[in-house]
Structure formats: C-alpha cells, structure tokens
Amino acid sequence: MDKISVAAARQAEAIGRQVTLQGWIRTRRDSKGGFSFLELNDGSSQGNIQVIADASLANYESEIKHLSAACSVTVRGEVKPSGGKGQATEVLASEVIVHGWADAENYPLQKKQHSFEKLREWAHLRPRTNTFGAIARVRNCVSRSIHNFFQEEGFLYIHTPIITASDCEGAGAMFRVSTIDPAKPPLKEGQIDYTQDFFGRPAYLTVSGQLNAEIFACALGKVYTFGPTFRAENSNTSRHLAEFWMIEPEMAFYELTDNMDLAERFLKRVFRDALDQCGEDMQFFNDRIDDTVISTLDAIITSSFERVSYTDAIDILAKSGRKFEFPVAWGTDLQAEHERFLTEEHFKRPVVLYNYPRSIKPFYMRVNDDEKTVRAMDVLVPKVGEIIGGSQREERLDVLQTRMDEQHLKAADYWWYTELRRYGTVPHSGFGLGLERVIQFITGMQNIRDVIPFPRTPGNAEF
RNA sequence: UCCCCUGUAGCUCAGUCGGUAGAGCAGCGGACUGUUAAUCCGCGUGUCGUUGGUUCAAGUCCAACCGGGGGAGCCA
Numbered sequence: 001m002d003k004i005s006v007a008a009a010r011q012a013e014a015i016g017r018q019v020t021l022q023g024w025i026r027t028r029r030d031s032k033g034g035f036s037f038l039e040l041n042d043g044s045s046q047g048n049i050q051v052i053a054d055a056s057l058a059n060y061e062s063e064i065k066h067l068s069a070a071c072s073v074t075v076r077g078e079v080k081p082s083g084g085k086g087q088a089t090e091v092l093a094s095e096v097i098v099h100g101w102a103d104a105e106n107y108p109l110q111k112k113q114h115s116f117e118k119l120r121e122w123a124h125l126r127p128r129t130n131t132f133g134a135i136a137r138v139r140n141c142v143s144r145s146i147h148n149f150f151q152e153e154g155f156l157y158i159h160t161p162i163i164t165a166s167d168c169e170g171a172g173a174m175f176r177v178s179t180i181d182p183a184k185p186p187l188k189e190g191q192i193d194y195t196q197d198f199f200g201r202p203a204y205l206t207v208s209g210q211l212n213a214e215i216f217a218c219a220l221g222k223v224y225t226f227g228p229t230f231r232a233e234n235s236n237t238s239r240h241l242a243e244f245w246m247i248e249p250e251m252a253f254y255e256l257t258d259n260m261d262l263a264e265r266f267l268k269r270v271f272r273d274a275l276d277q278c279g280e281d282m283q284f285f286n287d288r289i290d291d292t293v294i295s296t297l298d299a300i301i302t303s304s305f306e307r308v309s310y311t312d313a314i315d316i317l318a319k320s321g322r323k324f325e326f327p328v329a330w331g332t333d334l335q336a337e338h339e340r341f342l343t344e345e346h347f348k349r350p351v352v353l354y355n356y357p358r359s360i361k362p363f364y365m366r367v368n369d370d371e372k373t374v375r376a377m378d379v380l381v382p383k384v385g386e387i388i389g390g391s392q393r394e395e396r397l398d399v400l401q402t403r404m405d406e407q408h409l410k411a412a413d414y415w416w417y418t419e420l421r422r423y424g425t426v427p428h429s430g431f432g433l434g435l436e437r438v439i440q441f442i443t444g445m446q447n448i449r450d451v452i453p454f455p456r457t458p459g460n461a462e463f
Numbered sequence: 464u465c466c467c468c469u470g471u472a473g474c475u476c477a478g479u480c481g482g483u484a485g486a487g488c489a490g491c492g493g494a495c496u497g498u499u500a501a502u503c504c505g506c507g508u509g510u511c512g513u514u515g516g517u518u519c520a521a522g523u524c525c526a527a528c529c530g531g532g533g534g535a536g537c538c539a
Contacts, residue, residue, distance in 0.1 A: 029498050037498050050499080068490090086499050110474060110489045111500065117531060118474070172537065208539095233537055234464055246539060325535090336535075389539065434539030447532090448539095459530090 001076055007045035012088045014079040021049060021091060024128065025071045027111055028064075036064055038096075040075060043127075046134055046280045050082065050090040051075050063098050069111060070102035070128065116450050123454055123463040131288070134281035135451055138274055139439050145273035146226060146247055146435075149266055155222045155249060160209030162228065165201050166413060173232040174204035175242075205230035210430060211364075211417055213250035214393060217428055218420045224249040226435075234458050238447040239385065241436060243456040250430035256366075256375040256392040259429035260352050263379055263388050264305045266433075267350070271297045274442050282442075290444025296382070297442065305350040310334075310373065313342060313353055320346070333360045336385060343380040351380045363403040364417075365391040366427075377431070384441045390431020397421040 003020040023042030030036045038051040053064045067073070077093040084090075108122055109129065119126040126132045150157070163177050179198040180186065186196040194202045209225040216223045229246040249262065275282055275297055286294045308316070317328040317338055326335040334353070343351045354377040358367060365374035379388035394400045400421055404411055411418065439451040449455035454463045 027500085029501065030495095031497060032494085033496050033498095035497085039499080052497085082497095084497050084499070105490055106473080107490095108473070112474075112488060113500090114474065120531090229539080231538075235537060236464085237535080237537095238533080240538070244539065386539065432539060437539060 005044035006040060006042045006047075006049045009049045009079055009091060010045065010047055010087065010089055012081075015081055015089055017079050019077065019079055019091065021051075021075045023073070025067050025073060026069060028067045030065065036060075036067075038064075038067060038073075038075070038093075040073070040091075041133075043133055043136075046130060046137075046284050047087070050084070050087055051077070051093050051096075052090055053093045053096055057093065057096060059096065059098070064096055066101075067098070068102060068104035068107070069109060070107055072099040073097060074099065116447060120449060120455070127453070130284065132450075134278075134284050135439065135443060135445065136453070137281050138278050138285075138443055139435075139451065141274055141278050142270055142435070142438060142442065143226075145270045145277075146266075148273075149269045150222075150224045150249065153222070155224045155251075156216070156220055158209075158213060158216045158223045158225050160206070160212040160225045160227065160248075162206055163199075163203055164206045165199055165203050166211075172207055174207055175230050175232045177203040177205060207231055208246070208432065209248050210250065210432065213248055213430065214417070214420060214428065217250035217252045217430070218424070218426060221253075222249070222251045236458060238449075239437065239440075241448055241452060241455055241457060244448075244452065245435035247433040247435060248430060250428065252426045252428045254392070254429040255427055256354060256377060256429060259390055259392060259431060260305075260307060260354070260377055263352070263377070263390065263431055263433075264350075267379070267387075267438075268301050270438065271442065272301050275301075285443045285445075293442065293444040300350060303349060305352050305379070306347040307352045307354065308342070308347075309355045310353055310357065311355065313338075316346060317341065331357050331359065339378075339380050339385055340382075343385075344382045348382070350382075353378045353380065358403075361391070363400070363407045363409060364393050366394045367399055367403070375429075379431075381441050383444075384437050387437045387441060388431050388433050390429065392427065392429040395421055395425045395427050397425065 001018045001020050003022065004014065004017075006021060006023060008014055009019060009021055021040060021042065023040045026039040026041050026048050028036055028038055034055040036053045038053055039048040040051050041048045053060065057064060074097040075091060075093050076095040077091045079089050080092050082088060082090040109125055114129070119129065119132070127136060147157070180192065180196070186193040197203070206229060208229060209227065213223055213225050225248045227245065228243055230243055232242065233240070251258070251262070254262070275294065282294055311330065313334065314328055314330050317324070320341065322341060324335070324337055326337065328338065343349070354375065355368060355373040356376040358372060358374045361374045361376045365376050367374055375392035377390050378386050381387050394403060397418060400418060401411060404414065436448045436451050439445070440448055443451065445451050449457065
C-alpha cells in the first residue's frame with residue numbers, strides 16, 4: 001500500500017490504487033446514508049481529497065464521527081472515481097487512524113474566512129489555511145525559480161555574511177550584534193568600549209550583501225546572493241519588514257543597460273514559472289485575493305518594461321496636469337505618489353527608471369558623463385512600487401573617492417572596497433530584489449507581513 | 464516617527480440621546496438518500512483593550528497608555 005500525497009491522489013491516474021494518505025482534516029460532512037465525507041489536506045496542493053468513511057469502519061461511531069478541523073489522521077483505502085461533483089477522485093477508506101485530536105470548541109481556525117490581521121496573531125496556525133498554504137507553495141516556487149534562473153545563466157551562488165562590522169553600508173539603520181552585558185558594559189571615558197566586545201569592534205546585522213558580492217564579482221564574473229537582510233528602521237507599512245529576504249546579483253563587465261536587461265529577463269522568468277508551476281494556487285489568488293493577478297502577469301511576460309530616465313520621468317510628471325501632494329522638481333527624489341502615477345496610470349506596466357541625480361543616490365553608483373546623474377535604476381511595478389533597486393557601480397578609483405568625500409564617508413572604512421578599483425578594476429553592475437515584494441506582486445497579497453512565514457516588524461517578534 | 468481610522472462573545476460586527484449588551488457565523492444536540500462554505504430546527508456564550516477622570520449612572524463622554532489597520536517617510 002503506497003504512501004502518496006493528496007495532490008497525487010487527486011489525479012485520475014491514481015484511480016484503482018490502494019494507498020495510504022496522511023494529513024489533517026479540513027472538514028467533515030455526515031450522510032444519513034450511513035457514512036461520512038472527510039476532507040483531507042496534507043499541504044501538497046490547494047485542493048483536498050475527499051475520503052468516504054463508511055459506518056462499517058470499526059471506529060466510525062467512536063472516532064470518525066467526532067473528527068473536526070485540524071485532526072491528524074492516516075487513511076488507507078482505494079482511490080475511486082468520485083461519485084459526486086467537484087473532484088475527479090475520492091478515497092474509499094478501509095481504515096482511518098486518528099493521531100491527534102483538535103478540540104473544535106477551542107480550535108481558533110473556523111470553517112470560514114478569517115481576517116489576515118487576526119491570522120497574524122495566530123502565525124503558528126495560519127499555514128493551515130488555504131491562503132497561507134498557497135503562499136508557502138508560491139514562495140517556494142519563486143525561490144526555486146530564482147536559483148534556476150541564475151544557475152542556468154552561469155552565476156555563482158555566494159554566501160555573504162549576516163554579521164558585518166561596517167556600520168556605514170548606508171542602506172538604513174542597523175541592528176547591533178553584541179555579547180556585552182547591557183547591565184554592566186565595559187566603559188572607556190564614559191563610552192561603551194566596543195574593543196572588548198565579541199568582534200573587538202561594533203558589529204551589526206547586514207543591511208545588504210552588495211559590497212561583499214562585488215568582491216566576488218570582481219574575481220569570478222557573475223554572482224548572486226540570496227539571504228536574509230535586516231533593517232532597524234521604524235517602518236510601519238504594508239511594504240516593509242525588519243527582516244526580509246533579498247536577492248542581489250552582481251556582474252563584472254555589465255553596464256547599466258545589461259543590468260536592466262537582466263532584471264527584466266529575470267522577473268519575467270520568475271513570473272512565468274509561478275504561472276506554470278503553481279496553476280491551482282494562482283487560480284486561488286485570482287479568485288479570492290485579486291482578480292487581476294493572472295492577467296497582469298500574463299501581460300508582463302509578453303511585453304517589455306518601459307525604460308525612462310529620471311529626467312524624462314520628471315518631465316512626464318510635470319506635464320501630466322496632475323496635482324501632486326509633493327511638488328515635482330528635478331533634483332529631488334520621486335515620491336510614492338509620483339512612482340505610482342508612472343507605473344499604474346501613465347504606462348500601466350513595469351517601469352525602469354534610471355539615471356538619477358547624484359546627490360540623492362549612494363556613493364558607489366557610477367557617475368555619468370554629465371557629472372549630474374548616476375547610473376542608478378529602480379524597477380517599479382503597479383501596486384507594490386519599487387521591487388528592484390540597482391546600479392552600475394563606480395569603477396574609477398578617483399571618482400569613487402570624490403563621491404565618498406561628498407557623502408562624508410571615511411575612506412579608511414572602505415579600504416578593501418577601494419582596493420577592488422586599485423587592482424584590475426572593471427565596469428560592473430548589480431541590483432537588489434526584495435523577495436517578499438515579488439511574492440506580494442505575484443499573489444496580490446496587500447500586506448507584506450502575510451507573504452513571509454513569521455514577519456518581524458517594530459514591536460512584533462512573537463513567533 | 465508623523466497623520467487618520469479602529470478596539471464589544473471563539474470569529475465578523477451592531478449597540479440611537481449616558482440608563483446596566485445582541486445578531487450572524489463557528490461550536491454542541493437533533494433532522495436530512497452522495498455531501499462540496501451543505502441545508503433545516505433547537506441550545507450557550509462577555510474583564511465592552513488598559514488605567515484614571517466626569518456623572519446618581521459610562522460600551523457610550525474626557526485624558527493617557529497599549530494593540531490593530533490605512534496613508535506618509537526610510538527602502539527592497
């Protein structure tokens with residue numbers, strides 16, 4: 001008697017097989033005809049398998065008639081064509097073993113829709129719902145697709161450090177990593193003496209693997225990282241997490257246009273894989289979460305992204321006739337409302353904005369010949385906003401040092417970074433992609449806290 | 464961090480002018496020839512977020528705090 005998944009048992013090819021299924025009851029319906037319908041799910045697919053449990057089973061009255069949502073069971077029986085509508089197959093049980101009960105009066109999840117806010121309070125139970133099962137499967141699919149894409153393109157997967165001693169990566173506030181006893185820290189002239197800390201200096205959780213990835217790109221060509229990233233910003237929005245997963249490719253001998261080409265090809269591949277490999281889950285999102293997700297992804301896969309320079313974007317916004325809360329002016333960063341107008345209303349598709357003013361972008365972005373702009377690029381998508389941020393990196397040592405001076409950074413802190421430009425420097429580029437924002441875009445989920453298993457946000461780390 | 468909204472039964476919510484809290488769903492019991500969010504009948508449920516204040520009387524008014532949501536900033 002083969003142990004198979006619910007997903008396999010739902011296929012018509014399984015008809016006639018004697019099988020063992022293991023999973024959790026979603027619901028039970030009794031028939032006065034003397035048997036019960038059990039809906040069984042094991043996480044392998046969105047749909048359940050319908051199990052027919054006849055009253056002739058030894059434990060029918062004592063156990064089966066008391067099964068409720070979340071009870072765990074082993075079912076043995078034969079896969080048969082379903083006698084009812086709605087499914088191809090069902091399992092006629094010859095044995096039902098109950099492993100764990102779930103008191104229906106106290107079990108929080110009910111056979112109805114719960115709000116996502118309430119489910120966040122039950123993060124230990126929410127993977128048992130249709131929506132969070134689907135999100136977990138799509139997230140897995142996207143992760144696999146990301147690795148497949150880069151591996152097939154000849155990229156090396158590099159593991160960059162989680163702990164960094166550089167407090168000046170410039171991407172935002174950082175979490176301190178320390179073994180100092182906060183109750184009695186070692187002091188030196190009234191200040192905490194970090195030379196006595198674990199690393200002999202202040203250390204933090206990484207906000208980006210980029211600078212480390214550049215080291216490997218400048219030796220091995222094309223590399224990527226895929227790992228957790230930490231930002232200690234007090235951000236309270238539907239698009240920000242204190243701990244999130246980021247993918248950062250970094251490529252030697254790539255100019256900005258190569259970078260854009262890669263980003264576009266990459267996103268399309270991930271979107272296509274989600275549609276091809278998670279059909280049932282994507283249909284669920286389309287039916288229950290956002291009825292535009294499938295058509296939107298389909299349209300993106302078959303069309304090209306709009307590429308607009310920052311300067312042209314300012315022009316479009318200025319001539320739009322639209323009243324914005326924040327004024328549009330060359331030299332200031334675009335506001336969320338500006339980005340939304342461009343991607344959701346003006347172009348109605350993903351937009352790659354590039355060549356931003358040098359004054360609003362980090363020191364490592366390559367300065368253009370006009371001396372006023374740098375080769376930065378942001379990929380914006382409707383509803384989610386910025387999904388990718390990247391640039392061509394400044395490979396000229398003298399310009400890099402000028403830029404660090406401009407932004408009041410100490411060259412000594414970046415000695416190893418600048419040495420990459422001193423010895424065999426190359427033009428190179430890369431970008432950062434927020435995994436959760438991609439999942440949000442694909443699934444239509446509105447809050448980023450619902451597309452990561454255990455969200456970390458200010459004041460929230462319960463699970 | 465700022466602006467706005469919000470907190471009442473396990474869940475979703477109603478609660479009028481300040482007068483001592485009630486619907487649906489879930490659950491339980493029963494009915495029902497194979498059901499699909501089954502349907503029908505019956506039954507229960509409360510630290511009204513917390514603390515303080517006003518008042519004869521506070522779910523209701525006021526203040527502070529805590530939690531949740533939306534928007535903004537920071538970004539991915």
